Each structure stands twice: as C-alpha cells, then as structure tokens.
C-alpha cells in the first residue's frame with residue numbers, strides 16, 4: 087500500500103486548463119473522494135494518477151516513487167504504476183470468461199497457473215462471484231460485471247485503487263449495496279482508494295476525506311463532516327447538501343438582511359470578513375419552525391410533504407428560504423410561521 | 435373515395451412486383467431453368483458436364499486460390515493501415531485516411547491495365563530495371579495468378595481498411611486501458627484485447643473482399659487470358675462467347691449457379707459475422723483512444739505508408755497517363771515522345787470508342803433516372819407500408835447486385851435471347867438489354883438510399899396531406915417525393931458512377947454498335963492497341979473523378995470518396 091502525492095499538477099487541453107494547481111496527499115490506506123460537478127476535471131485528475139494523461143506540469147508520486155514529473159521528463163506508463171482501476175463502463179473484456187478477465191493481470195506477470203487459480207479464486211470469493219467464474223460477460227448483469235472489474239483490479243494487490251464513477255451505471259438499490267461493500271473491501275484489503283464521483287451523497291457516505299473541485303480547481307479538502315459543517319466557500323456549501331443564502335451586511339453585533347434592513351439576525355459575522363456585503367449560509371435543519379415565537383416571521387409560499395418531513399419554502403422580507411418541518415407539524419400555504427435560526431456561516 | 439385510395443396503393447405494389455419480376459425474377463428463373471435443361475429436356479447433365487470438365491475444375495480452383503490469396507493480402511494490409519491511422523501518432527494521419535481509400539476510384543480492370551504497363555514484359559518498371567542491371571529478362575512478369583492477386587489486393591484493401599478503421603474508432607478505449615493498467619504493454623494489449631475484439635469486423639470485411647474478388651471479371655481477363663489462366667468468371671465468359679458446342683449455354687448456366695453458390699456461402703458467412711453482436715464494444719461517448727507513440731519508428735512507417743499510397747494509387751494513375759501520352763507504347767516517356775494524338779484518336783477518329791463514350795453516358799443517365807424513380811416506389815413499399823411480402827421485395831431488389839455480375843449477365847442473355855411475344859422484338863444484341871441489365875444490377879443502390887431518406891420522413895407529414903384531402907398518389911407526389919428528393923439525387927449519382935465503369939456485364943451483353951466505354955477499353959487492350967486503350971481509360975477516370983466530386987458536393991461528403 088502507498089500514499090499518493092499530487093503536487094501542483096495542472097493539465098491544459100489547448101489553452102484551457104482542465105485541472106489547475108491540484109495538490110493533495112492521500113495517505114496510505116485512506117479512502118479519498120474527488121467530488122465535483124460534471125466537467126470539473128475529476129476524471130482528468132484520476133487519469134493523471136493512472137498515467138493515461140501526462141500532466142502539463144506538477145509532480146505525481148506513488149509511495150516513494152515519482153511517476154510523473156514533466157520537468158524531469160519522468161512519465162512512468164500506466165502498466166508500470168502498479169495501480170488498479172475500475173472504469174465507468176467496467177471495461178470487462180467481452181471475449182474472455184470471468185476467470186480469464188480476472189486472471190489477466192497475473193498472466194501478464196507470468197504468475198504460475200496454480201497461483202493464478204488461487205489468487206483469482208480469492209478475488210472472486212471476495213466479490214462473491216466464485217460460482218460465475220466460467221461465464222462470459224454478456225451473461226452477467228451490470229452489477230456482476232462491476233464485481234468482475236473490481237476483482238480484476240484487486241487481484242494484483244495494487245498499491246492504489248482508482249475508481250471513476252463506478253456506481254453511476256447501477257440502479258439505486260444496487261448502488262447502495264455496493265457503497266457498503268466498497269467500504270468493507272477497503273477495510274479488508276487496506277488498499278488506498280481514490281474514488282471519483284459527482285454524487286455528494288456517495289462521497290459523504292464513503293470517503294474518509296473529500297476533495298471538492300470546481301472548474302479544475304480544488305475548493306476544499308476535508309472529512310465529510312467538516313466539509314458539510316464548515317464549507318470553505320459558497321460553492322462548497324451549495325454543492326454539498328441543501329443551503330439557504332441570505333445577503334446582508336454587518337449591523338452592530340448582528341446581521342441585517344439586504345432585502346429588509348429592519349430585520350437583524352443575532353449572528354455576528356467573524357471579524358476576518360472585512361467586506362461590507364456578506365452572505366450567510368443557513369442549512370434547512372438549522373431553522374426551527376414555531377406557530378407563534380421566533381426571531382422572525384415568514385409566510386409559507388409552498389410546501390411538499392416528503393414523508394419524514396415537510397419541506398416549506400417561506401418568504402422573509404423578500405428572500406425565500408427552504409426549511410424543514412417535523413412531519414406532524416402542518417402549516418397551510420399563506421400562513422405565518424416564526425423561524426428561529428440556530429446556526430449559520432458567513433461568506434464574503 | 436376510400437376504395438379508390440386503396441386501389442392506388444395496391445396498384446403501386448402490383449407495379450413494383452411486375453417491374454421486379456421482369457427485371458430480376460424472370461431472368462434468374464430462366465438461369466435456373468436452363469441449368470437443368472440439356473438437349474431441350476429436363477436433366478442434370480449440365481451440372482455433370484460443368485463439374486467434370488477438367489478446365490472448369492481448374493477454373494474453380496483458380497478462383498478460390500486467387501480470391502483467398504487476395505483476401506488474405508487485403509485483410510492484412512487493410513487492418514494494418516487502419517491500425518496505423520487509428521492507433522498511432524503517425525504523421526499525416528488525416529491525409530492518409532483519405533489517401534488509402536482512393537483505389538476505390540479506379541475501376542479494377544483499369545488497375546490491371548495500369549499494372550500491365552508497369553510490370554508487364556515491356557512495362558516501365560521492368561524496362562527501367564533491365565536498363566539499370568543490364569539484364570535481358572524482365573524483372574517480373576505480372577501475367578498470371580500472382581499479378582491478379584496483387585491487383586485485386588491493391589484494389590480491395592480499402593474495404594477492410596474502412597470497416598476496421600470505423601471499428602477501432604468506435605471501440606470503447608476503456609477496454610484497452612483496462613488491459614494496460616493490468617500491466618500489459620501496448621503491443622500486448624493490442625494482441626490480447628484489441629485484435630480479438632476487432633476479429634468479427636475484420637472477418638466480415640475479409641469475406642466482403644472475397645465475394646468481390648471471386649466475382650471479378652476484368653482483372654483475371656486482362657492478366658489471365660494471354661497466359662491461358664482462367665478463373666470461374668472468365669471461364670464462363672469463354673464458354674458463352676466462344677464455345678460452339680451444343681448446350682454450351684446450359685453448361686454456362688450450371689457453372690454460373692456454382693459460382694453464385696460459392697459467393698453465396700461467402701455472403702452468408704459475412705452476414706453471420708456482422709450479426710455477431712456478442713462483442714458489443716461500442717462506447718457511447720467518444721474519447722481519445724490509446725495511441726501508440728511510434729517514436730523513432732515513425733519515420734520508416736511514414737515512408738512505408740507513403741510508399742503504399744504511391745503503389746496503390748499514384749503509380750497506376752501515372753502509368754496509364756504516361757502510356758496515353760506516349761506516341762507508341764513501349765517508347766520511353768521522354769519529352770520528344772509525348773503527344774496528344776491518342777486522345778485525338780479515341781475522341782475523334784475511332785468510331786467504336788466514340789460510340790462507347792456516348793453509349794455509356796446515355797446508359798448511365800437513363801439507368802440512374804429509371805432507378806431513381808423505381809426505387810422511390812419500391813422503397814416506399816418496403817419502408818412505409820405493412821404490406822405482406824415487402825421483405826421479399828427488398829431481397830429481390832438486392833439480388834442482382836449481390837450476385838456476381840457474370841451470373842446476372844448470363845441470366846439476362848437467357849431471358850432476352852428469344853424475341854418478345856406480340857411485338858416480336860429481340861432485346862439481345864441491342865442496347866436495351868444493357869439498359870435492362872444495368873437497371874437490375876444497380877437497383878439496390880437506389881432502393882437503399884431512397885429507403886434511407888424515407889425512414890427520415892415522419893408518417894404524420896403524409897397523414898396531414900391525406901387529412902387535407904389528398905389521395906395516396908397525390909400525397910406521394912406532393913409530399914413524399916419532394917421530401918426525399920436529396921436522397922433520390924444522391925442515389926442517382928450512386929448508380930451513375932458504377933454504370934459508367936461497368937465491364938463485367940457489358941463484356942457479355944455488348945454487340946457491334948452497342949459498345950460501352952469499359953468494353954472499348956478492354957477490346958482496344960485485347961487487340962494490342964495499348965495507347966488508345968490507355969487514353970480512353972484516362973478519359974473514363976476523369977469522368978469518374980468529376981462524378982465523384984459532384985456526389986461529394988451534393989451529399990456534403992456523406993457519399994463518394
């Protein structure tokens with residue numbers, strides 16, 4: 087197993103940068119997720135670790151070994167990096183059986199037939215695919231093909247396992263199952279995992295740490311909890327979970343809404359934020375509803391019953407907030423409710 | 435009102451069936467019928483005679499040998515070049531992508547003529563090498579099987595090239611990357627993953643080459659006759675045109691059916707491979723595939739690619755142009771020997787070549803126009819109606835192009851040899867039998883393009899016309915035809931070009947005063963007038979190039995080369 091170190095890597099396609107000044111250290115045995123909207127450069131980043139794309143500049147190391155460094159003209163090809171990879175299309179070879187697919191990396195290393203049988207057997211067992219070893223891929227479901235791809239990536243005991251949106255082609259139930267299995271797999275094997283996804287739920291559930299990206303640039307690196315509770319900027323706050331944004335400015339030791347300056351919330355923006363106009367992010371679950379008491383009064387504009395809660399859109403002095411009410415509370419559209427905000431975060 | 439509409443639809447079907455019966459079904463039925471007649475009686479004697487004759491068996495063997503060898507060569511060459519373009523960083527890839535397809539523009543028998551001028555006993559290359567080395571014998575004699583294979587190979591490799599190139603470009607690159615990340619070096623990945631996955635595509639392309647080569651007449655005729663080397667097509671040609679024995683046409687019919695069966699086996703296998711969808715390796719998104727960095731190898735591989743382009747396309751064109759421009763065949767192409775006299779001869783003096791040009795242009799224009807109109811109807815029935823038997827219409831309209839041309843020509847002879855009843859007019863020995871044969875032969879091209887455009891016309895457009903009160907025929911004329919006009923136009927050129935370059939069928943159906951341009955080139959060559967033959971070939975290629983350019987323009991590059 088090994089750490090993966092990315093130092094200031096950038097990749098330009100023509101004049102535009104798909105990834106810019108990307109630095110991150112992924113610890114030995116860690117499960118790190120690259121998260122961001124489609125087209126933000128996640129795949130490009132992962133493929134630079136795999137060696138399919140050479141960075142324009144910067145340095146990639148796996149363990150103690152520098153595998154990419156254009157300045158020193160180092161570019162170790164993918165087949166020599168000792169990493170495993172699961173592709174979005176699974177890329178299970180249709181002309182080989184399940185066994186032959188999984189055995190292929192060993193065959194290339196000229197591992198003895200006997201050892202091949204043992205190791206493939208173990209990998210298939212780990213993926214609960216032992217009884218399907220003689221099948222051809224077209225006889226397998228999508229989920230089973232994915233397990234073959236995983237077994238194939240793991241059979242060579244890679245130092246690092248790279249996964250590019252591996253769950254996006256599965257149906258919802260199977261996806262949930264695979265999330266848990268992947269987590270478990272990592273515990274069993276101790277392999278370092280880099281997992282790419284655009285699904286924030288997936289990232290939260292699985293990752294030890296998340297690297298949030300946007301437009302090729304890292305926005306924040308941190309544990310799921312930290313990213314959710316203390317987003318580094320408005321993009322991260324908006325991308326992870328649901329968030330309300332209230333514009334306003336500092337007023338004494340409170341925060342006055344821009345749309346209705348007479349409403350002052352009892353939260354003091356940190357002194358570090360020097361600009362006058364500020365934005366306060368409030369998560370729906372940090373807003374309590376009450377029929378008669380609260381910091382501010384609001385009108386219910388829209389409501390949706392979602393089972394474990396009722397989601398309301400309420401208007402307060404020209405702003406619309408999304409809030410959650412307990413399932414047994416019920417406010418009619420047009421009714422006045424009182425809100426109490428318990429936490430929030432300020433951005434410039 | 436309702437009944438009237440129904441009737442016009444049925445009338446269309448009846449019309450299509452009648453046309454296809456006359457053009458295709460009747461001649462092919464005649465062919466089968468005559469093959470089981472001997473001395474005007476039912477008998478399998480013709481087949482027995484066809485299969486026991488030593489020269490026929492030899493011709494069959496030659497056919498198989500030559501076609502298989504050419505298939506192998508075309509497949510290796512086409513696959514290698516496709517790989518070079520799709521999977522390496524060879525310089526000039528975009529140029530080669532087009533350049534490697536250009537041999538399709540030269541009719542194969544013209545290619546054979548050209549190679550005769552390069553490597554024949556007094557060919558340019560032979561002479562050059564003889565002067566260089568002082569040898570008294572030609573360096574290589576292109577007559578015979580090796581030459582036939584060479585010319586076929588150089589002419590047909592683009593078939594494999596195009597399909598493999600398409601396959602490689604559509605292949606999901608992650609399949610190769612998965613092998614690479616598994617530790618495979620690029621060539622190992624090519625061997626273990628790329629090649630096996632491309633195998634169905636390669637095999638289908640190879641079989642297509644085989645079918646084309648075994649049906650080819652011009653190349654073995656030009657490079658085989660003088661050596662008495664015959665393949666099935668040229669053997670059948672001989673029996674039809676030269677044999678004085680009784681029942682010779684019956685025996686030729688039996689041989690044609692054997693030829694059709696061999697080629698049919700190839701077609702069957704080809705369809706089988708094409709339908710083999712087990713390896714669905716096509717990816718939705720297009721990604722940059724893995725490219726082999728050729729490094730220092732790129733120089734010699736570039737030189738090799740350029741050489742292949744020169745050999746397959748430039749050399750034959752230059753050779754034939756030089757021959758056309760030289761005063762007398764055999765003289766070195768030096769400035770003092772150059773002349774335009776040969777062009778003057780074939781365009782102004784030689785009556786048969788003048789007739790050939792006029793006839794071919796007339797036939798091509800007429801056949802293309804008739805086919806465009808016919809195929810609108812036939813394609814409509816196939817694509818837009820639920821009429822029973824429409825799949826059969828499709829099959830029948832495809833048959834004359836799928837079968838070897840020699841088979842079609844003999845069927846036409848047998849069908850139209852006797853005078854037509856009532857009007858007592860014999861199509862045989864007139865230009866009309868050529869027209870009928872051309873229309874039958876290339877009908878499939880028209881139907882295919884028309885069907886393609888019809889599939890794009892939503893039926894609600896037509897229904898709107900019907901709701902507005904138009905009858906079926908009226909809405910067909912006012913709505914359908916205008917909407918598919920571009921497709922019909924493209925189909926017109928798609929028929930026009932092959933009609934112009936036709937030799938196989940014309941060689942069997944022409945008669946004095948009714949020559950075609952291909953026949954005249956062939957006859958001039960056979961009678962030893964190489965210079966005139968070359969001049970006419972140059973004119974033919976020029977017309978083909980222009981027609982190809984127009985086709986490309988009109989279809990925005992979708993058709994043509």
Ligand SMILES: Nc1ncnc2c1ncn2[C@@H]1O[C@H](COP(=O)(O)OP(=O)(O)O)[C@@H](O)[C@H]1O
Nearest residue numbers: 099104122123124125126127128129130131722
């Ligand atoms: N080979 C390429 N050539 C040009 N642009 C590319 C190439 N690959 C990716 N890009 C661009 O780089 C950006 C990042 O792509 P990618 O890494 O695939 O994003 P993600 O995986 O996050 O969806 C996109 O804007 C994409 O269009």
Ligand SMILES: [Mg+2]
Nearest residue numbers: 125128129130
């Ligand atoms: Mg991606």
